[in-house]
Amino acid sequence: MSVAESTFYGLCAAALVGIGLYGLIVNPQPLRKILSFNLVGSGVFLIFGVVARRGAALGMGGDPVPQALVITGIVVAFSATALAVALVVRLHETTGAATLMPADAGEPPTP
């Protein structure tokens, strides 16, 4: 991979992280926040790929360490998404709405 190519993919990754962060902060709906988190994650994984290929400049086929790490990262991101979606589903079952806004503006009661 040439330098221009790795720069191109690096910029794509930066764009993904940027779009994801924007969505995570701006969108009020939890489901959209979870999707945005996955966009950020994809951006980070793409950077893993770029790093792996840049390490390959020494004449080897590719640096295997980032590849091993990216698989772990994907598994963790998947579990995180599953946990978050399960929470949203349970929230919807309990309240009839999946939102992070408190129902009344008062303080949340404690047990």
Next chain:
Amino acid sequence: MNTLPTLLPEATSAGGYLLVLALVLPFVGVLAALTLGGRHARAVAMLALPLGLVLSLAIVVEAVRSGQTLVYLLGGWAPPLGIALRADGLSAVMLLTTAVILLAVACFAHADFAAPAAGGEARRPFMFWTLLLAMWGSLNTVFLAGDLFTLYVALELLGFAGVPLVCLEERPETLQAALRYLLFALIGSVLYMLGAVLLYGAYGTLDIARLATLVRPEPAAFAAAALMTVGLLAKTALFPLHLWLPPAHAGAPAAASAVLSALTVKGSFFLVIRLWLDVMPGIVTPAAGQLLAACGAAAIFVGNVVALRQKRLKLLIAYSTVAQIGYLFLMFPLAAGLSALQLPTAPAVTGGMLQAISHATAKAAMFMGAGLIYSTLGHDRIADLRGVGRQLPMTMLAFALGGVALIGLPPSGGFMAKWLLLAAALTTGQWWWVVVLVLGGLLTSFYVFIVLVRAMAAVDVPLTPKIVVPRHREAVVLALAGLSFLLGCVALLPLDVVQIGRPALLPAGLQ
């Protein structure tokens, strides 16, 4: 920059296998609890936690005896090819603190989370004990891991164990609080991972000891440091990223709040210490240290003032956690200032760690005490606490002792911590942190006294408790509070355990 220390090839040290046991034991407990099911999860936890306490004591003894960092190389492969587990003084002390607090919480929660007598599975006890063991395992991983990626996995595990603990009650508010906590935790760990990738891309290793010798002040390292720090601050709930903490910690059951407030936030704080003092001390600028501590100072003021305005006891204690987290971050500019003067950084680092441990013990005791008050009264409105002092004398004594540790009066651990930080601030001429420390203690004393005065107020008719709290539960709370009260006596120890395996001087930062 100073000349960097040359890195000697590492080997597994004599007591290295203890580190493996400390990682394996909690997760074996999780697996056993999952296999045996909800009726036996409590027994598994009650068996594993005392063993863990013995194990962490053995690690501390071994570290003190050898006087250096314990190392275990997995499979005998040395970094950068393999992965190392390391326990320096910081790790050993945190392992011990975690084991002590978790054991106390388990004794406290023993009655709350019992399997139903009628037989059958019970979801709540099953979840609680399994998650408690998982939390323990992830904290031990945070303290022992020697490379940034294992730390990332540990950080995620910490979040995955903490989020369900928040919503054990499954009320809508706690579900929302848990979801908000999870989103903060996720963004925090993804930013941390991005930083770790950038470091790997720039230096080709994730091993902490190796990175420390390689890191240079250049854009990649600065970007990585900023990303990782912000990510960790979101998980530590440092102002202004603290919004998720009060509803999450106040909504959880008392035993879970105690663990979350005392230990979980300390896990990510521990990583900030690793990052700033071990991975990249050479590139941290004085301005960055001041900025971090300024966020801490803002947390102290905002947390304390908002705590004063709370009407419910658990929310008050949760906001007090926001404030106490602020104190932890005062150590960074002080350590940098001391090392710029070519003085040992020990006062600042030991002061910061003492503050972490003192807050952990005091806050666990206070949250559990609030739980007892709640079950006695059926509410925790601060305005209606009259008569609790007579009903729960040991709990209110524990609350007072914990409050003394938070304010920082002698001989508590909080006093010793603030004394060390004050001394470091005066030595380095950073008088503004002295003002913050003194004013913060004053604000803290206001809300501690408000609660105590209300609870101790005389009543004509003794109140009738909803549930009579067994004395042994009060005794656990009092023991933990007593520990935080007497923690200042560690100054009498001949050896500063925290400093084992640490260089006396940090490599000089950018001046």
